[in-house]
Amino acid sequence: MSEHIDTTTSEVHHVTRYAVDQDHYINEGCIWQKGVPFDIPYGVITPKAEECENLLVLVCVSGSAVSFCTIRLEPTWMHLGEVSGIAAAMTEAAKRFIRGELHGIEDLYKVIGRKERSLWADQRGHLSPGFDRLEGYVFYTTLYGKSLELISAPIKFNNNPSFRSDDLDKIFYQIAWKAVVEHSLSGVTDKNGNGIGDHLD
Incomplete structure (x- = not known):
């Protein structure tokens, strides 16, 4: 990958x-x-x-x-930090799929199982359409230091038909927040578990 x-x-x-x-x-x-x-x-x-x-x-x-x-070089270091947070989120998503917690997802790799609703589009780590928003969620939670679970209205993107489940999206909010607060270089911690970074409380 x-x-x-x-x-x-x-x-x-x-x-x-x-x-x-x-x-x-x-x-x-x-x-x-x-x-x-x-x-x-x-x-x-x-x-x-x-x-x-x-x-x-x-x-x-x-x-x-x-x-x-x-x-x-600094830009590469920064990107490696970003990628490691996304990798942690992707790993958590894969674990939840294996445990049967990602309802509606049919497989891990589209290129292997040929299932349309797979987490990854290929073996290089690119997320399938609709699931790529997980990357954006990790970026948002790192940048703003808040869990997306605090946003009450559904987040609208391009209405990708391959991603229809608000419930699945909410699981991705949880995964992104978990990946960020457990990432030692993100600068975001949530010791009281309220979904807001301790540096903002």
Whole structure:
């Protein structure tokens, strides 16, 4: 599953600088190479299953020194943080599906089971139409520090016919809030359980 697409130039800063003469020097060990679009796979933020479970690691990613040069930039760090929150929400949605709590969802992967109402459209992690709003809910709850459950009226998007259930949508509100308050980097906590971030109370 891909979690980020990037095109950043690969820049490995020089390791050593040699003086050639009084006015000139040579940098050694640097790489400045224009990049091509590439994926950062989901696996770089997940430890090996046999070593640790239920953990997403955003900074100490599994990558080479060269690949880390493109990951280490602030926009990429921010996106990895956002993606990890969405990944936590998607994982919770999958768990609820397996427990039979997502009524109306027929399968996990549309590409595998060929069921129209599946959580994921493909094996790369793209959510099916209508279910992609879960990403938006995670973003909203992180940005505003409030659970969508506090909004009484149904949230209208584009009236996607593949997503008809208000009950399912409310479950997604819960999933998004849970993912955000349990994410240590979101800055949102809800110790009293009122659906409002503690920093806003």
